[in-house]
Amino acid sequence: MMPFSAESPSKQQCLIDAVSATANLIEVRGLEKRFRTRSGEIVQALSDVNLDIGENEFVSVVGPSGCGKTTLLRILAGLEQASDGAALVAGETIAEPRPDVAVVFQQATLLPWNTVLDNVLLPVQLRGERSRASMDRATALLSFMGLGEFTKKYPFELSGGMQQRVAICRALMRDPKILLMDEPFGALDAMTRERLNLELMRLWSEEKKTVIFITHSIPEAVLLGDRVVVMSPRPGRISAIVPVDIPRPRSLKTMSLPRFGVLCDEIRSMFGAELQAAFSL
Numbered sequence: 001m002m003p004f005s006a007e008s009p010s011k012q013q014c015l016i017d018a019v020s021a022t023a024n025l026i027e028v029r030g031l032e033k034r035f036r037t038r039s040g041e042i043v044q045a046l047s048d049v050n051l052d053i054g055e056n057e058f059v060s061v062v063g064p065s066g067c068g069k070t071t072l073l074r075i076l077a078g079l080e081q082a083s084d085g086a087a088l089v090a091g092e093t094i095a096e097p098r099p100d101v102a103v104v105f106q107q108a109t110l111l112p113w114n115t116v117l118d119n120v121l122l123p124v125q126l127r128g129e130r131s132r133a134s135m136d137r138a139t140a141l142l143s144f145m146g147l148g149e150f151t152k153k154y155p156f157e158l159s160g161g162m163q164q165r166v167a168i169c170r171a172l173m174r175d176p177k178i179l180l181m182d183e184p185f186g187a188l189d190a191m192t193r194e195r196l197n198l199e200l201m202r203l204w205s206e207e208k209k210t211v212i213f214i215t216h217s218i219p220e221a222v223l224l225g226d227r228v229v230v231m232s233p234r235p236g237r238i239s240a241i242v243p244v245d246i247p248r249p250r251s252l253k254t255m256s257l258p259r260f261g262v263l264c265d266e267i268r269s270m271f272g273a274e275l276q277a278a279f280s281l
């Protein structure tokens with residue numbers, strides 16, 4: 001066996017070389033994440049996560065609480081560094097937040113002193129890029145999301161669902177290639193959530209983004225996704241990737257198709273009975 005020398009490429013470099021030859025927009029190889037807690041204990045949040053995501057794909061991610069979904073998303077967003085393995089966007093290791101990757105979190109986190117329009121303009125404002133064109137894009141996004149009449153309102157004047165739509169517009173402001181969504185509708189009531197599912201599908205068909213959508217709801221994952229990534233309990237691994245072979249466009253009626261029920265049952269059966277309680281089934 002060849003001895004390991006200073007010239008030998010590192011495991012990480014080998015992984016990067018191996019994946020950069022492929023055409024996937026997002027590539028995750030042998031990803032590991034360990035946290036050191038304040039008491040000094042090591043928590044293994046992710047273990048050997050491997051995932052390829054193509055351009056314009058919509059991938060849903062489900063898994064029990066604490067299995068590392070947010071950690072994976074934060075690594076892809078450049079907000080957290082991997083402990084080992086590789087996470088790449090367009091063949092480049094993710095080292096910091098990228099302009100072509102935007103994130104939507106569970107809470108809209110709008111600035112209360114800014115109007116709806118100024119909240120959406122914030123990403124360009126911060127970079128000194130505010131222009132007529134950016135104003136037009138912000139206004140067009142808000143109208144598309146049904147908020148055309150609310151541009152001058154303040155966040156406290158909006159419902160939770162409306163605030164989350166503003167957050168989605170803000171994420172799309174700089175036309176990212178990738179939209180990372182961490183339970184974006186988790187805090188909303190069921191009817192608002194269904195409506196936003198439809199709006200997100202409409203938006204995705206118009207704006208064509210690569211989306212990673214984390215949710216605790218298996219039906220939501222199946223309704224929205226081209227594939228559903230199923231993660232196992234901590235340390236988080238990918239236990240299955242289920243292709244959703246239901247044609248688009250989809251609507252709420254899709255949820256009454258026999259195939260929809262079969263796919264949901266298939267994913268549900270991947271979790272133990274004790275874990276099912278953690279899901280909004």
Ligand SMILES: Nc1ncnc2c1ncn2[C@@H]1O[C@H](COP(=O)(O)OP(=O)(O)OP(=O)(O)O)[C@@H](O)[C@H]1O
Pocket residue numbers: 035036037043044045063064065066067068069070071072234
């Ligand atoms: N900064 C941190 N320091 C220490 N441990 C952390 C840190 N961030 C996450 N963890 C741990 O890593 C594990 C995965 O957390 P993560 O937030 O990714 O889970 P999740 O799947 O998003 O859970 P949920 O569905 O409840 O949002 C958990 O055990 C969590 O306690």
Ligand SMILES: [Mg+2]
Pocket residue numbers: 069070071182
């Ligand atoms: Mg989370």
